[in-house]
Amino acid sequence: MVERGGSGVPGGRRKQRVSMADVAKLAGVSSQTVSRVSNGHAGVISSTREQVLAAMRELGYRPNSAARALRYGRFNTIGVILFSLSSTGNSRTVEAIATQAAAEGYAITLIPIDVPTQDNVLGAFTRMGELAVDAVIVIMEIHLLDTGTVQLPPGVHVVVVDSDAGDRYSVVDTDQADGARRAVRHLLDLGHRTVWHVTGPETSFAGQRRTQAWRAVLEEAGCPVPPPLHGDWSSESGYAAGQELARLPDCTAVFASNDQMALGLLRAFHELGVRVPEDVSVVGFDDIPDAAFFVPPLTTVHQDFAEVGRRCVKGALDQIRARGGARPGTDLVPTSLVVRRSTAPPRG
Amino acid sequence: MVERGGSGVPGGRRKQRVSMADVAKLAGVSSQTVSRVSNGHAGVISSTREQVLAAMRELGYRPNSAARALRYGRFNTIGVILFSLSSTGNSRTVEAIATQAAAEGYAITLIPIDVPTQDNVLGAFTRMGELAVDAVIVIMEIHLLDTGTVQLPPGVHVVVVDSDAGDRYSVVDTDQADGARRAVRHLLDLGHRTVWHVTGPETSFAGQRRTQAWRAVLEEAGCPVPPPLHGDWSSESGYAAGQELARLPDCTAVFASNDQMALGLLRAFHELGVRVPEDVSVVGFDDIPDAAFFVPPLTTVHQDFAEVGRRCVKGALDQIRARGGARPGTDLVPTSLVVRRSTAPPRG
DNA sequence: GCTCCGCATGTTTACGTAAACATCTGGTTC
DNA sequence: GAACCAGATGTTTACGTAAACATGCGGAGC
Numbered sequence: 001m002v003e004r005g006g007s008g009v010p011g012g013r014r015k016q017r018v019s020m021a022d023v024a025k026l027a028g029v030s031s032q033t034v035s036r037v038s039n040g041h042a043g044v045i046s047s048t049r050e051q052v053l054a055a056m057r058e059l060g061y062r063p064n065s066a067a068r069a070l071r072y073g074r075f076n077t078i079g080v081i082l083f084s085l086s087s088t089g090n091s092r093t094v095e096a097i098a099t100q101a102a103a104e105g106y107a108i109t110l111i112p113i114d115v116p117t118q119d120n121v122l123g124a125f126t127r128m129g130e131l132a133v134d135a136v137i138v139i140m141e142i143h144l145l146d147t148g149t150v151q152l153p154p155g156v157h158v159v160v161v162d163s164d165a166g167d168r169y170s171v172v173d174t175d176q177a178d179g180a181r182r183a184v185r186h187l188l189d190l191g192h193r194t195v196w197h198v199t200g201p202e203t204s205f206a207g208q209r210r211t212q213a214w215r216a217v218l219e220e221a222g223c224p225v226p227p228p229l230h231g232d233w234s235s236e237s238g239y240a241a242g243q244e245l246a247r248l249p250d251c252t253a254v255f256a257s258n259d260q261m262a263l264g265l266l267r268a269f270h271e272l273g274v275r276v277p278e279d280v281s282v283v284g285f286d287d288i289p290d291a292a293f294f295v296p297p298l299t300t301v302h303q304d305f306a307e308v309g310r311r312c313v314k315g316a317l318d319q320i321r322a323r324g325g326a327r328p329g330t331d332l333v334p335t336s337l338v339v340r341r342s343t344a345p346p347r348g
Numbered sequence: 349m350v351e352r353g354g355s356g357v358p359g360g361r362r363k364q365r366v367s368m369a370d371v372a373k374l375a376g377v378s379s380q381t382v383s384r385v386s387n388g389h390a391g392v393i394s395s396t397r398e399q400v401l402a403a404m405r406e407l408g409y410r411p412n413s414a415a416r417a418l419r420y421g422r423f424n425t426i427g428v429i430l431f432s433l434s435s436t437g438n439s440r441t442v443e444a445i446a447t448q449a450a451a452e453g454y455a456i457t458l459i460p461i462d463v464p465t466q467d468n469v470l471g472a473f474t475r476m477g478e479l480a481v482d483a484v485i486v487i488m489e490i491h492l493l494d495t496g497t498v499q500l501p502p503g504v505h506v507v508v509v510d511s512d513a514g515d516r517y518s519v520v521d522t523d524q525a526d527g528a529r530r531a532v533r534h535l536l537d538l539g540h541r542t543v544w545h546v547t548g549p550e551t552s553f554a555g556q557r558r559t560q561a562w563r564a565v566l567e568e569a570g571c572p573v574p575p576p577l578h579g580d581w582s583s584e585s586g587y588a589a590g591q592e593l594a595r596l597p598d599c600t601a602v603f604a605s606n607d608q609m610a611l612g613l614l615r616a617f618h619e620l621g622v623r624v625p626e627d628v629s630v631v632g633f634d635d636i637p638d639a640a641f642f643v644p645p646l647t648t649v650h651q652d653f654a655e656v657g658r659r660c661v662k663g664a665l666d667q668i669r670a671r672g673g674a675r676p677g678t679d680l681v682p683t684s685l686v687v688r689r690s691t692a693p694p695r696g
Numbered sequence: 697g698c699t700c701c702g703c704a705t706g707t708t709t710a711c712g713t714a715a716a717c718a719t720c721t722g723g724t725t726c
Numbered sequence: 727g728a729a730c731c732a733g734a735t736g737t738t739t740a741c742g743t744a745a746a747c748a749t750g751c752g753g754a755g756c
Contacts, residue, residue, distance in 0.1 A: 019742055029705075031744095032705075032706065033705060036705090039744080044704075066414050066423065067741075070418050070710095071710085071745085072743090072744085084443065085439045085442060109458075110455070112446040112450055112456075114450075292583070293583035293612050293615050295618050297615075367711090368714095379714095384735090393733090396734080415711075416712080418713075418740095419740085
C-alpha cells in the first residue's frame with residue numbers, strides 16, 4: 001500500500017477524477033487519440049486502441065459529461081416539472097417518459113414543486129432555465145399556464161401535459177372529454193335515466209374537462225343534469241360523496257372523475273347497504289391496476305399513460321432537433337372504456 | 349424583421365445561446381463583472397450592477413450549467429436508478445427524494461431500467477458513470493447487488509435502498525422485519541392460533557425479509573407455521589391466494605406482504621362469503637392511501653417513505669461533502685402498525 | 697529513386713464559467 | 727504632497743472534451 005512519488009495512479013488523492021489526459025499519459029498517446037477511442041471513431045490502429053482501452057480500465061476512466069455537454073451544447077437530458085408523483089397518472093406518465101427518453105439516449109431530470117404557489121412555480125421555471133436540460137416537459141394539474149400569469153422562459157423547448165395552453169405551447173394530453181363521454185354514454189346506453197357525477201378538484205384542468213363532457217352528453221341526450229358532487233381525487237372525498245348519494249333513491253348511476261373516488265363510493269355504498277351494480281352503477285376514470293380488484297371490479301375509462309409519455313418525449317425531441325421555437329398545438333391520446341362488473345342496467 | 353450585420357441581438361440565428369461575453373459586451377463591462385453579478389458577489393457598484401442586470405434581461409441570459417459544472421466539478425444532481433415507478437413505494441420514495449434534494453439545491457436524474465436483466469443493469473451503471481451526477485441512489489427491488497454479480501463503478505457515491513448490501517454500500521431501508529413482526533404479533537395478540545402468509549416475489553429482498561420475520565415470530569411464539577402462499581405483489585396474486593385460503597376452515601388470520609395483495613384477498617373472501625374480520629382477519633403492508641377505503645378498511649403496516657427518501661438524500665450529500673468513498677452501513681427507518689377494521693379476535 | 701497520397705497520430709483551439717491575480721482609481725493619512 | 731490603501735473592475739488561466747487543422751510516415755506509381 002506504499003505509494004511512491006511520481007505521477008502515481010489513484011489510491012492516494014492526487015486527483016478527484018481521471019481525465020483523458022491521465023489516460024493519454026499512461027497509454028503513451030495524445031489525449032485526442034483517447035478521445036477517438038472513447039467515441040469509437042475509426043482511424044485508430046488496433047494495437048493503439050488496445051493500449052488506450054487498457055489504460056482506461058486501469059485508471060477507471062469515465063468521460064466527464066459536463067465537458068461533453070459544454071462542447072456539444074447539449075445535455076441529452078429532458079427536465080420534467082411536476083407537482084406530485086403520488087397520483088397514479090403522474091407517476092405512470094413520468095415512468096413512460098423516462099423509459100422512452102432512455103430509449104432515445106436521454107435522461108430525465110425531475111423538478112418537483114411541493115407547494116404550487118405562483119412563486120414556487122416561477123422559481124422552478126427560473127431554476128430550470130439554468131438546469132442541465134435540453135427541453136422541458138411540464139405536467140401541470142393546475143392551470144397556471146393557461147391564465148398567462150405564469151410564463152415559461154423563452155427559448156426553452158417545452159411540452160405541456162394536461163393543460164389548456166395549446167395555443168401557445170405544444171400540448172400532449174389524454175382526450176379527457178372523449179373518455180368522459182364514453183363513460184356517460186355507457187351508462188345511458190344501459191338504460192339509466194341520468195348519471196350523477198363526482199368531480200375532481202376545480203383547479204384541475206383534466207377534472208374540468210371530464211365534468212364538462214359529462215354535462216354535455218346529458219344535455220345532448222335530453223337527460224336531467226343533477227348537481228355534481230365535488231371531490232378532490234381522494235378516496236375520502238369519494239366516500240363522502242357516496243354517503244350523500246346513497247340517500248337519493250333516484251340515483252341509479254354515478255360517474256366518478258377518477259378511480260380512487262370511485263373506490264370511496266363503493267365503500268360508502270357497501271356500508272350503507274346500497275348494492276353495486278344492482279342498485280347503483282359506478283364508473284371511474286383512469287383504470288388504475290387495482291380497479292379490477294375492487295369489490296365489485298370497476299368499470300372505468302382506461303388512460304394510456306404510456307402513450308402520453310411517448311408522445312411527450314417525441315414532441316420534445318422534435319423541438320430539440322428542429323431547433324425551432326415551441327410549435328403550439330394539441331395532441332390528444334384516445335381512451336377506451338373497460339367494462340367490468342360495477343355497471344348494469346337499472347332495476348325495474 | 350430585417351436584420352442588419354453587426355453583432356445583432358438574437359431573433360436571427362447568430363448564436364444558439366447567450367453567454368456572459370454577450371452580456372458583457374452589451375453592458376460595456378468585462379465578463380468577470382457579469383459573473384460577479386450573476387453570482388451575487390459583493391464588490392460591484394450598484395450602477396454597474398444595474399447595467400449588467402438590464403443587459404441580462406434584454407438578452408435573456410441564463411447561465412450555462414455545463415460550464416458551471418465543468419468549472420466546479422459538481423453537477424448538483426443526484427441520479428436515481430430504479431426498475432419501476434409503478435409501485436406506490438417506489439414512486440413515493442422517489443418523490444420524497446426529489447423534494448428533499450430540491451430543498452438542498454440538488455436536482456434528480458431518473459435512470460429507469462425497464463427489464464432488469466443483468467446486461468441492462470450493468471449498462472445503466474455504466475451509463476450512469478458518464479452521467480451528470482454527483483451521487484447515485486439505487487432503488488433495487490431485486491437483490492442483484494447482494495450477490496456480487498453486479499458491481500457499481502468504483503469512485504461513485506452510492507446509497508442503496510431496499511437491499512442487503514450493507515456491508516459494501518451505504519444502505520437505507522424501511523425496517524421490514526420490524527414491520528412484519530408488528531403485523532404478526534398484532535394478530536397473535538388478538539388471540540389467533542397462528543397466522544397465514546402471502547409472500548411477495550422471491551426476487552424481492554423486502555419480501556424475503558417480511559416472510560422471514562413472519563416465520564420467526566410464529567416460531568418464537570410456538571405457533572404452527574403454515575405453508576406460505578406465493579404472491580408477486582399484484583392484487584391478482586392476492587386474489588388467487590384468497591381463493592385457496594377461503595377453503596381452509598382453520599385459517600382465521602392472514603398477513604399479506606403488501607396492501608395490493610391484501611386487496612385481492614379481500615375481494616376473494618367477499619366473493620366466497622368469507623367475512624372480514626369476523627371469519628378471517630387480514631393485515632397488509634405499506635399503508636397505501638387507498639387502504640383506509642378498502643372494504644373493510646385495512647389494518648396494515650405503515651411505511652414512512654418520506655423519511656426513507658430524506659435519509660437517502662442525506663446519505664448521498666454526506667458522501668459528496670466528505671468526498672470519502674462509500675461508507676457501508678445500514679440505516680433502518682421504523683414502521684408503525686395502523687389498526688383499522690380488517691382485524692378482530694377469532695370467533696369462539 | 698522521387699513524388700504524391702492516404703492513413704495514423706499529434707497540436708491547437710473553443711465551448712462558458714469563475715478563481716486568482718493584475719490594474720486602476722480616488723481618497724486618506726502622516 | 728507622497729505613499730499607501732481599499733474597493734471596483736479587467737485579464738489570465740484552467741476545467742475536460744472533441745472538432746479542425748497539422749504533421750509525419752510508409753507505400754504506390756512513374
